[in-house]
Structures are given as structure tokens and as C-alpha cells.
Amino acid sequence: MADEEPVDQKKYLEDGCKPKCVKQLRSYEACVKRIQGDESGHKHCTGQYFDYWSCVDKCVAPSLFTKLK
Numbered sequence: 692m693a694d695e696e697p698v699d700q701k702k703y704l705e706d707g708c709k710p711k712c713v714k715q716l717r718s719y720e721a722c723v724k725r726i727q728g729d730e731s732g733h734k735h736c737t738g739q740y741f742d743y744w745s746c747v748d749k750c751v752a753p754s755l756f757t758k759l760k
Contacts, residue, residue, distance in 0.1 A: 700758045701751060708750035715743040 709716070722736035 701755055704751045704754050704758075705747055708747050711750050712743055712746035715739070715746045719743050 719736055719739035719742070722739045726734040726736065
């Protein structure tokens with residue numbers, strides 16, 4: 692048992708939380724589609740990307756800390 696590699700529970704919890712953050716994901720995907728073809732490199736979707744992952748993290752956090760050893 693001590694030789695086993697620990698399993699990252701966060702990945703499994705994130706998969707369960709992603710459906711709860713569809714609005715933020717759609718916003719990010721719409722931004723990516725909107726800026727496709729931008730050659731200047733000035734346009735980006737960083738805000739939408741972080742909004743999505745912030746939503747996922749807020750959903751995961753309460754469950755994650757109960758599973759940590």
C-alpha cells in the first residue's frame with residue numbers, strides 16, 4: 692500500500708463540477724471563436740478562461756479538502 696502512487700482526486704472532482712460551469716465554458720468558447728484569425732496577438736480570452744476555472748475550483752474546493760490525507 693505504501694508503494695502505490697497517490698491518485699489525484701482533484702481531477703475526478705473537476706469532472707463532476709464541469710457541467711455546473713457550462714455558462715462560463717460557453718462564454719470562453721464564444722470568445723475563442725470570436726478571436727480566431729487574429730494575427731496581431733492583442734486579442735485574448737484570458738478573462739473567460741479564468742472565469743471558467745474559478746467556477747470549477749469553487750465547486751471542487753469543499754469536496755477536495757475532505758479527501759486529502
